[in-house]
Amino acid sequence: MGKPTILTVDDDPLVSAAISRDLRSRYAADYRIVRATSGAQALAVLAKLALRNQPVALIASDQRMPGMTGIEMLEQARAHAPNAKCLLLTAYADTDVAIKAINDIGLDYYLLKPWDPPEERLYPVIDDLLGDWRQANPDHTSDVQVVGNRWSDRSHDIKTFLARNHVPYRWYDVERDAEAHRLRALAEATEADLPLVLVPEGDALRAPSTLELAAALGLRTRAEQPLYDVCIVGGGPAGLAAAVYAASEGLSTVIVEREAPGGQAGQSAAIENYLGFPKGLTGSDLTQRAVAQASRFGAEMVLAQTVVGFETRGPVHAVLVDGPGEIEARAVIVATGVSYRSLGAKGLGELTGRGVYYGATASEASQCQGDDVYVVGAANSAGQAALNLARYAKRLVLVVRAASLEATMSRYLVERIRSAANIEVRYRSEVVACGGVGHLETLTLANRDTGVEDQVPSSWLFVFIGASPRTEWLGPDIVRDDKGFVVTGQDLLNAAQAHPWGLSRAPFALETSVPGVFAAGDVRLDSMKRVASAVGEGAMAVYLVHRYLATV
Structure with missing residues (x-):
């Protein structure tokens, strides 16, 4: 198929030559750089490439061109190169138009001209866009x-x-x-x-x-050092943020993750309210960037290991894993997040993993092509999943126990769900039974007000309800509430009669009932349950680890 193409579009010959020159100097070894001097010419080039089945990685277009603006051209370009990343080169006066294009046509990025020096203003943007394109379009050999x-x-x-x-x-x-x-x-x-x-x-x-499988793929499944400054249990946003800050500040750091980095956020099809990403980003993209960042600073990541216990051994804490081995550290950050609660529907247990799923990845979404899909839940995770699955499903039904979505879901998601032609919301409803031989074939839905039930055919049910913290492994010394969320900081003093705090100093803000053990993110009692707050708590936990280590 040859090299993927980068197409530049600008009606000014000098600007066109300049950007082509800058792109060739850095990307010519891996990409074919093609120039066009008008929107019409660019569309003709893209049509020829599509006929030859030649991949297009990036289209970089000027906005102000006679006959056809850059945004108009990029919108039409989707028909020929639907997977290409779109970059708009624009003047400051056109930034409002560019921001609107992020929502209207899915513009990936806009860059103000001039872009000199390219090493600082052009290449970092292009590197990010091409990296995302490569991830979405891997070499399958x-x-x-x-x-x-x-x-x-x-x-x-x-x-x-x-x-x-x-x-x-x-x-x-x-x-x-x-x-x-x-x-x-x-x-x-x-x-x-x-x-x-x-x-x-x-x-x-x-x-x-x-x-x-992890071992066969060469992924790290065992810790390399006998003792660390900090062990982080859980690789979601809180754990990854803690790893970045701890490792960058010189602490020997290890993360233990039982499944894969990212936690529930890693499965999100779109995180659109995270600071600094006007187009939003996928949970997978955020996770991959965070893992690379933590690794660059020297944090170790141990995968496919389930943590089953915890012990305090004098000044050292031990994290016990399922199977041989353990990890010792001077401080521990608990960032195990939460899992979706089980749906109490008859017959569901036997069909979990066979048409019934908790959470959803991109692979599940693509397998639902042309089918009827049901999603249970009314929080942001359910809304994001519904929009992603609806891209493939013939019809998607969002099953909601409440009478509206506004109380539990962000407004931008509610508006998109309502405007989607193939999404139906069934309010005051719940799934009460699942049926099928070998895999899911039918669902029984009940109206919560009338009790009326109806059975519907479907092979796909995705569940996004509630939050159950993963804290059973912590044992009795770590104080938790009746739902399992970890109690920290000032809240510990309210539980002092049952679990007295044994030090003369007050517990640090994110510190648990065991000194030197901290909790961050969704696993902590009264946390915000948002990606940004989890990242903030992960960073804050490292600051408190430094304060703790200075006292022992």
Whole structure:
């Protein structure tokens, strides 16, 4: 297919030559740089590239051009290059138009002219856009291959683990793909061996655990040092922020994550109210950037390990994992977040992972093409998932217990849901039963006011309800409320009769009932349950770790 194309569009010959020159000097080794001097010419170039099946990575266009503005051209360009990143080059006077284009046509970024020096003003923007494009359009020659049944809960777990850890893979369904039977025969795999995972180097993995898969992929599954300054349990926004700040400030740092970095936020199709990203960004993108940042500063990340216990050993705390090994650290930050609560519907347990899912990744969304999909929940996570799934589903039904969405969902999401032609909201309703042989086939919905039930056909149910903290591993020494959320700071003093604070100093703001153990993010009692606040608490926890370490 050749190199991906970067297309520049500007009617001024000198500006056109300048940006083409700057782009060639940095990107010509990996991309083909093509120039156009008008919107019409650019669309003609894109049409030819589409006919040849040549990928377009980026279109960088001037806004003020005769005949067709840059925004008008970029909007029409979607028909020929739907996956290309769009960059608008504009003057300060046109910034309002550019910001509006972020919502109207999905503009990825706008850059004020002039862009000199390019090392500071142009290349960092282009690097980000091309990095995002590469992630969304990977080179498939070295992909992991997964052979299994789409209604298998274990196949679902494997695909979710790969997707959330940003490992490109190709999926072959034994019920639909001839290639699946060929690969299975070559590996001499039986039904019990599915899902079969073929890695570029190494033996075929037969129904592997996530720990076995992580090890085969070369992901770190064990800590490398005997003692750390700080161990962070949980790799969501709070944990990743803590890792970035701790490692950048010289603390030896390790994160332990049982599934994949990002937590619930990592599965979000769009985070649109996070500061500094006017177009918004996906949870996957935010996670990948944070992991790279933490790694650059030297933080270790241990994956596919479930933390099962905690001990205090004098000045050192030990985090115990499921299986051999443990991690010792002078301070611990608990950032395990929350998981979605189980839906109390008859028959649901047997169908979880077989059409019923808690949360949703991009792989699930694409598999719903042309189907009826049901989503349960009324918070932002449910709204974001509904909008993403609706891009593929024929019809999406959002099942809501309340009489409205406004009390629990951000206004921008409510407005988009209401304007989506294929999304229906069923208020004052709940799922009371699930049915199917081998996978989900029917749902029974009940009206909470009348009690009237009706059964509907569907193979897809995604659940986004409530929040249950992952704190059972902490043991009795860490004070929690009756729902399991960790009590910290001043709130500890209110529980002093049952769990007296043993030091002369007051507990630090995010400190738990065990000195030197801190909690950050959604796992903490009365936290905001927002990505930005979790990031802030992760950073604040490191500041408090420094204060604690100075006292011991």
